[in-house]
Amino acid sequence: MTHTANDYYVPHGSYWPIVAAIAMFITVIGAALWFNGELNGRMVLFIGLGLIAFMMFGWFGTVIRENLKGVYNEQVDRSFRQGMMWFTFSEVMFFAAFFGALFYARVLSVPWLLGMDSGFTTHEVLWQGFSEAWPTNGPGDVGGEFEPMGPWGIPALNTLLLLSSGVTITLSHWALKAGDRGKSVLWLIATVLLGLTFLGFQAYEYIHAYTEMDLTLASGIYGSTFFMLTGFHGMHVTIGTIMLIVIALRAAKGHFTADDHFAFEGVAWYWHFVDVVWLGLFIFVYVL
Template structure:
């Protein structure tokens, strides 16, 4: 039975945040220990990932059950839309911090240390000439190659742009209640996302072993992996979310007038597309 007009559904108390917080803490702590060479980093990371994944699956289950049982009304839909908008805004700030670090290093630090301001640079790294991409002062003898924009990065750009088209096609199809087209569009988007992740993994192996471009390659290496790595994580999360939406479509969920779960996943995926365009331009191209 749907909610009465003018009422508002208040969810019951959930235990899943209690599980989610330690899971994410263990995941982050294990990753930090792994980066610093600790022996227990990987097992802790795996344990945290398993706990976090279980929390997400069970929480998704509860929300889906509440939705299909008719407990949500227009007010809840508005709240969901506002919440998703604020979530994406927080993601904009998240990536903005890393883009800001890249901008600060390229526009301010590199020229400053290269003698643009002789009055101060002589007290830091005298006679150092740097140009981007650079590992930074003190690492001029480090042999590495920067990752170029063409081949793998350009191919991944084409893949993500295509995935945005297939997802938009599926969105129009769900509004017209063409469920077979929705399934095809979502399936194509998920497969394109998986292909992107596979190519990026191959790119990392090539960069790490063939180009000697590693996390330890100064400011360029750390920014390269932090920016592209976090984006890659978002692609994986987005593809998994769209996979859940695909499974829901196959089970008959969503209607032309009630499909915000689909829309929220689409908003997130299009945001990931836009971030990649920024990465392609500012990390790979220029």
């Protein structure tokens, strides 16, 4: 069936949304159980993550097949772009909440506990004798002593890797728009390798933090904000890398043309967003 510019494709009934809802519910429950020390929490979490992977593979596969059949038109393409913009905005708000928590703890809560700039003596009531400054694990040395993570070394190297990946995916996009599929695929592969290298270094950093620096998720407010921000960013890099692998395979198969490649652009938008978030992380979590 041929669709004109004024038609709008209405998809058939799909079970993928309910699968997505169930998968995310199981994942959140598993994470909550695991963080609270329940033995089965990790298993429940991995089941939920597996269902999410299954859902994404199936749902995106359906969209890809529909696109290749030619059932989408310019109006549907605009809808996809608007949806990706709103999704990116929701991701901005997601990370804004965690950056806000870091700001509140570091700039407001800790000075208040130290009796600074508040005009009140609440620090004497809340925790008398607290004298530490950031980075801190809070009053009572929750989680024991730890060594804070410095900005140079692996964090600086990972910054260079992500900034380089932003360049390589842009070069891939330019090559695609110029009709050079080979160069586009090669630059995509380079972007994937940079993303995988970033994840490898971050995994090493986490192992080093836990085994040699005594810096864990239980290391008070510094440990929790550090791992929540860097951990969720690492999850987004993982998802983005998987998306890059998929579009690299699709590009190699000739699914994209110079004028029709929104899937590529959507992933590129997502990857640039991940780069920008990391710059914020590097400055506010590692450097300052």
